[in-house]
Amino acid sequence: MTGTVVRFDGVTMAYGREPPILKDISFSLEAGSFHFLTGASGSGKTSILKLIYMSEVAAGGRIELFGHDLATLPRADRAPLRRRMGVIFQEFRLLEHLSAFDNTALAPRIAGRKADSYRNDVAELLVWVGLGSRMEALPSTLSDGEKQRLAIARAVVNRPEILLADEPTGNVDAAIAQRILRLLSELNRVGTTVLVASHDEDLVTHSGNPVLHLNDGGLTRFERGQKRPK
Amino acid sequence: MSFEASNWSPGALLPREDGTQRALLFVIAVLAFLACLAAIGAIASERAAEGWKDQLIGSATVLVRASGLESADAAAARAAETLAGVKGVAEARALDKAKGDALVARFIGPDPLPADLPIPRLVAVEFNSRQPATTADLRRALEADGIDATVEDHSIWTAQIMRTGALARSAAIGLFLLIAAAAGALIAFATRQGLDARRDLVEILHYSGASDDFIARLFQVRFARMAAVAGAAGGAAAALAGAGLHLFGKGQSVAAILPVSWTDLIAALPCPFIAALIAAVTARLTAQAVLKNAP
Numbered sequence: 001m002t003g004t005v006v007r008f009d010g011v012t013m014a015y016g017r018e019p020p021i022l023k024d025i026s027f028s029l030e031a032g033s034f035h036f037l038t039g040a041s042g043s044g045k046t047s048i049l050k051l052i053y054m055s056e057v058a059a060g061g062r063i064e065l066f067g068h069d070l071a072t073l074p075r076a077d078r079a080p081l082r083r084r085m086g087v088i089f090q091e092f093r094l095l096e097h098l099s100a101f102d103n104t105a106l107a108p109r110i111a112g113r114k115a116d117s118y119r120n121d122v123a124e125l126l127v128w129v130g131l132g133s134r135m136e137a138l139p140s141t142l143s144d145g146e147k148q149r150l151a152i153a154r155a156v157v158n159r160p161e162i163l164l165a166d167e168p169t170g171n172v173d174a175a176i177a178q179r180i181l182r183l184l185s186e187l188n189r190v191g192t193t194v195l196v197a198s199h200d201e202d203l204v205t206h207s208g209n210p211v212l213h214l215n216d217g218g219l220t221r222f223e224r225g226q227k228r229p230k
Numbered sequence: 231m232s233f234e235a236s237n238w239s240p241g242a243l244l245p246r247e248d249g250t251q252r253a254l255l256f257v258i259a260v261l262a263f264l265a266c267l268a269a270i271g272a273i274a275s276e277r278a279a280e281g282w283k284d285q286l287i288g289s290a291t292v293l294v295r296a297s298g299l300e301s302a303d304a305a306a307a308r309a310a311e312t313l314a315g316v317k318g319v320a321e322a323r324a325l326d327k328a329k330g331d332a333l334v335a336r337f338i339g340p341d342p343l344p345a346d347l348p349i350p351r352l353v354a355v356e357f358n359s360r361q362p363a364t365t366a367d368l369r370r371a372l373e374a375d376g377i378d379a380t381v382e383d384h385s386i387w388t389a390q391i392m393r394t395g396a397l398a399r400s401a402a403i404g405l406f407l408l409i410a411a412a413a414g415a416l417i418a419f420a421t422r423q424g425l426d427a428r429r430d431l432v433e434i435l436h437y438s439g440a441s442d443d444f445i446a447r448l449f450q451v452r453f454a455r456m457a458a459v460a461g462a463a464g465g466a467a468a469a470l471a472g473a474g475l476h477l478f479g480k481g482q483s484v485a486a487i488l489p490v491s492w493t494d495l496i497a498a499l500p501c502p503f504i505a506a507l508i509a510a511v512t513a514r515l516t517a518q519a520v521l522k523n524a525p
Contacts, residue, residue: 053437055525075522076441083439093434097245101238109240110440123235135233158439 004028004064005162005193006052011061013047020059021047023217029195031161034188036204037197038228039214045197046090048214049164052195053087054078066161083111086155086192088165092147094139100126100150101135107158122157129153129183144171152183162193169200177203243435244428244448247456254420255460258413258509262464262501263471265409269497270472272402274488279395281489286384286391290365292353294324297378303327305377306351312375313355318363325352353379413505414512417457421449421516436524446517454510461505465498472498 006029013022021044029035037045050056051063054070063070065081073081086107094103104126108118126135129149139147148171155163165184169177181203188194198204204211211222222228247255294309296302306324313322329352357363365383372379425432435445476490 055433055437079436079439079441079444082437087437093430095243095431095434098241098243101233101235102241105238105240106434107438109243110435110438110444115238115240119235119238135235154438 003031003067005031005033005066006195007062007064008048008051009062009064011051011058011063013044013051013056013058020217022058022214022219024061025219026061027212027219027221029162029193031193032188032191034185034194034207034209035196036207036209036211037195037214038199038201038204038211041199043214044217045199045214046166049087049166049195049197052162052164053082053085083107083158084161086158086160086163088148088151088155088163088168090166090170092139092151092171094147094150094154096139099136099138100131100142100153103139103150104153104157106154111158118157122153125153125157126150130179145173145176148172148176148180149183152180156187156192160192162195163187165194165196167198167200168196169198169203174202178206181207244424244431244452247452250423251420251456254416255456257416258457258460258505259464259467261409261413261416262461262505263467264464265406266465266468266498266501267471268402268405268409270468270490270494271488272399273494273497274490275398275402276395277491277494278489279391279398282391283388283395286388288357288359288362290355290357290368290384291382292322292355292368292372293350293380293382294353295350295378296348297376302349302351305379306353308375309372309377309379310353312371312377313353313368316363316367316371318358318361318367319355320358321354321356323354325354327351410504410508413457414508417453417509417512418516421453421513422520424449424452425517425520432521432524442518442521442524445521446514449517450510450514453513454506457509458502458506461502464505465501468501469495469498 008025008027011022011025012020014020021042025048037048039045047056051058051070052065054065054073058071066084068077068081095106098106101122104122105115105118108122109115123132123135126132129152131137131146131149131153134142134146137146139150142150148168152165152168155165163184168180168184172180177200184194184196185207208224210224211228213220213222213228292309292313294302294306296305300308303324310322310324313319316322327349331349355368365381368381372381432445472490472495473492475488476492479488479490
């Protein structure tokens with residue numbers, strides 16, 4: 001995939017009658033790019049991700065996803081677009097009644113693929129994220145680090161064109177955070193566009209990827225190596 | 231034992247049924263039981279009405295009055311002889327005077343009647359079942375022999391019985407529709423409640439690329455299966471109740487009104503399918519309506 005995957009043009013967003021959390025935001029994500037989305041708590045990082053995966057609606061401006069204007073996108077066309085993306089939620093949001101294997105197999109199953117066509121991919125992916133011995137385990141029996149890696153496996157199993165990750169290292173120690181960053185970088189290397197919302201300054205600095213920084217409703221872009229304000 | 235991916239089969243996307251759904255299953259089973267009883271009752275009462283109609287159509291009563299010097303008894307005997315000769319009459323017989331008196335006694339009391347009271351005599355006529363005579367044939371034969379008589383063909387009673395039968399059928403259909411509507415409303419409520427309780431699951435499915443139709447189908451299959459089980463249980467209970475009525479109701483007044491036969495119990499057979507169909511359609515439409523407003 002080449003070209004622009006996500007484009008925000010003068011986007012404004014507010015929750016109810018609250019003051020806008022995002023004011024006139026503009027940026028774009030090119031195919032195959034890796035960006036961090038930073039900012040203080042409540043600055044709107046999760047809101048930007050929600051706008052992209054169509055959980056929230058912008059109050060103003062224009063959002064394009066894979067070239068489609070989300071404001072005019074028919075409801076029936078949302079599902080096919082969502083199948084082209086993977087989402088890692090801050091609070092994991094795993095299906096508690098399903099095993100790690102079933103959780104990971106969710107996206108191909110929803111896409112209508114036959115089990116034989118993806119069961120080996122799912123098994124290999126779980127081994128890749130270090131859950132090879134926990135395939136049958138229910139999420140409630142996994143540690144936070146394991147849950148996080150399971151959430152990543154679920155998000156990437158269908159080889160999404162864009163991966164949105166909301167604080168993927170928020171619940172794990174530094175060693176696991178580095179491991180998760182390596183996983184995301186490997187995915188990016190094979191062509192997946194990655195957008196990671198994080199307040200983990202060490203992780204962001206260590207990765208060296210471009211940063212979209214939110215502050216007081218506005219957004220500033222910092223390219224690779226460009227110095228950011230503390 | 232280690233996990234083998236090749237042996238894996240997908241788990242149910244909706245969690246197992248909870249207590250609310252078990253209560254719903256019980257209520258649907260009760261509704262199915264009532265619907266099947268209504269159907270069995272309608273079939274049995276329809277047959278009772280048909281039987282009574284056949285009995286009435288197959289016979290007539292003739293009131294014979296004395297005329298001139300001929301006594302009522304003699305006129306009745308002659309009328310019976312005349313009517314027995316009419317084509318399409320299987321049997322005609324004059325009833326005892328006591329029977330005529332008993333009929334009149336219902337209206338004027340049990341005291342002995344004055345001897346000179348001109349009580350008409352009754353002649354009971356049974357028609358041939360294949361080619362029955364008409365009341366016009368009877369009247370013509372009686373007139374030809376100069377007998378003063380009135381032919382009562384029971385048409386008033388037949389019409390009333392048929393109206394009663396039609397009313398029973400309409401009542402059963404109305405009751406069935408009412409029960410179906412109640413079951414549909416229950417399923418719609420349960421579907422809304424299920425979607426609300428599983429909001430997080432529904433959101434994850436949506437964000438993983440599931441369409442509204444995909445999610446609605448999950449609830450449709452869940453409730454259709456549940457309704458099929460409830461329908462089978464309710465239908466079986468109704469069939470048992472019908473069998474009990476057939477076996478133990480003989481000689482009771484209820485058996486005369488509702489003469490349930492073994493074949494009537496077949497009415498309970500389609501119950502699981504109808505219950506599943508109502509649940510499937512209702513759950514699907516309700517889920518689609520609710521999901522339309524989801525992110």
